[in-house]
Amino acid sequence: MLKIWFALLGLFVGVFAHAEESSMSLLDNRFRVDPTIEQITFVVYREEPSRPVVLVRPDGKKYYAWRKPDNVRWYQEPAMDIISIDKPMPGPWQAVGKVTPKNKIVLISHLALTTDKMPERLFQGEQIKFTARLSSDGNPLVMRDFLDRVNLLVTFTKYIENEASLVKEARPIAHKIGDFADDGVGFDEVAGDGVFTVSLTITPDPGKYRVRITSGNGVFLRAQEQEVLVYPTPIQTTFIQSRVEGKQHTLAISGEKGMIEPGSIAAQIEHLSPDGTEDVIAKSAAEDAESVLIPIPYKGDIGNYSWMGRAFATELGSGRPLNFPIKEQTYSVLEEVDFAETRRLQEEERLKQQKLMEEMRLLEMREEKRTNTIIMITVANIVVILIGFAMWFGVGKLKLRPKKEEMPEMQLEMPKK
The missing domain is CATH 2.60.120.380 (Jelly Rolls)
Incomplete structure (x- = not known):
């Protein structure tokens, strides 16, 4: 029995020692x-x-x-x-x-990052679909543990000749316009397939830039670099609000001549009413037309409305499709104004203000008269007091002076010779 206990103790110590050595x-x-x-x-x-x-x-x-x-x-x-x-x-x-x-x-x-080539000419405000791929030894990298920890950054840096020769403080600051991961979210189609896809909105001001695609976790830096030109947006939107009941509003979308291919403009608008009703309106330009007019339904309900959407066009010359998101904008519909009634109310208000001003002037005059009266009474009282005080002082002084008959005669003695 004792041998069995020693054997079990030895086995336990051996297992414990092995576990300790492993850790x-x-x-x-x-x-x-x-x-x-x-x-x-x-x-x-x-x-x-x-x-x-x-x-x-x-x-x-x-x-x-x-x-x-x-x-x-x-x-x-x-x-x-x-x-x-x-x-x-x-x-x-x-x-x-x-x-x-x-x-x-x-x-x-041989970890490599390859990306789509950005157009050399971009437009401020446009949205582009951008794809990057990771490969190892020329094959798609599908290692999920690695891909889950990699996100790619797209930055725009103002172009300066010989930037690398400048001190760090003098170099332009890189502005991030997007980041994306191989996570199957948004434009990314399949998670963990080594393909990163994102929708980028070109937000920088017009000018020349260096575009850099880098790794957010620092595994690889400045993996891709390209020079691009950003031009002002070639699409203009104008909302024309109707002032006549029952007549539709109008949204005019036009393209800059020489930049946008005629007849290529199309748009889809989402219009939201105060009651939450949403209308989706889509329309494209006529052949060779440089603009499109989109009717927005007139609801007539009092309140705040909003609209947003997306405009599509084709760049003239290159034939590149363009995509411009239109940010949310608002307008209001107010009650119809009765101008005659408004003028009458304004006249009543003017007369009321005039009467009030006259009453205030009368009140000020009365207050001023009252103040002057108080001042005059006060001055008169002071004068009376001063006169009384002077008379009292004079009478007192007369009482103290001796009468002439009561004064002893003064005998003047002439000095003897």
């Missing part, structure tokens, strides 16, 4: 980089949570997430490292980190 052991994953590889990405899975792995080059030099050369980019999560290296040293590399049953290293060699 603390280092992963010894080695992989070889071919001399022909110009760029490689390591996707390293590790225990969660744990510190990032240490990457060891063939010559023994170590790379850390917080200490690495400029050609190494490192994206980290609690259970994953994505490390991208430009021009890696050929030979056996090693990643050292915590072991987990899921732990593995996936090598993505």
